[in-house]
Amino acid sequence: xxxxxxxxxxxxxxxxxxxxxxxxxxxxxxxxxxxxxxxxxxxxxxxxxxxxxxxxxxxxxxxxxxxxxxxxxxxxxxxxxxxxxxxxxxxxxxxxxxxxxxxxxxxxxxxxxxxxxxxxxxxxxxxxxxx
Numbered sequence: 001x002x003x004x005x006x007x008x009x010x011x012x013x014x015x016x017x018x019x020x021x022x023x024x025x026x027x028x029x030x031x032x033x034x035x036x037x038x039x040x041x042x043x044x045x046x047x048x049x050x051x052x053x054x055x056x057x058x059x060x061x062x063x064x065x066x067x068x069x070x071x072x073x074x075x076x077x078x079x080x081x082x083x084x085x086x087x088x089x090x091x092x093x094x095x096x097x098x099x100x101x102x103x104x105x106x107x108x109x110x111x112x113x114x115x116x117x118x119x120x121x122x123x124x125x126x127x128x129x130x131x
Contacts, residue, residue: 027110027117030118032120033050034048034052035049036048039090042092043096046091046126049087050088055107059110059117063105064084064085064087065083065106066084066103067101096128097128098127099128100124100125102122104121
């Protein structure tokens with residue numbers, strides 16, 4: 001009988017872990033990271049590459065939330081939104097000057113109905129035109 005109770009306790013604990021996660025391994029927010037790559041021959045165009053963004057606990061990144069500054073034309077992807085599902089985008093700025101680009105990433109939710117955790121933001125200043 002004692003053995004049966006142990007198996008029952010183990011099954012209950014495993015079920016709780018599967019449903020709610022474990023307090024010993026909490027869901028850690030992802031880490032945003034990006035590099036700015038100048039486009040040769042296009043002095044006001046840069047590629048923003050966030051492929052180095054990651055989640056310390058291995059969760060998938062499902063959204064890249066960019067802030068570009070005022071009057072920016074997004075070349076790729078061809079959407080009006082600044083939240084995209086791909087890590088690499090191309091941005092064309094309308095004028096010479098300094099622009100601050102900010103990125104936050106969101107990880108895919110672990111459970112249905114849950115919101116994915118969002119990273120802290122990272123920023124970089126771009127001076128255009130670039131060489």
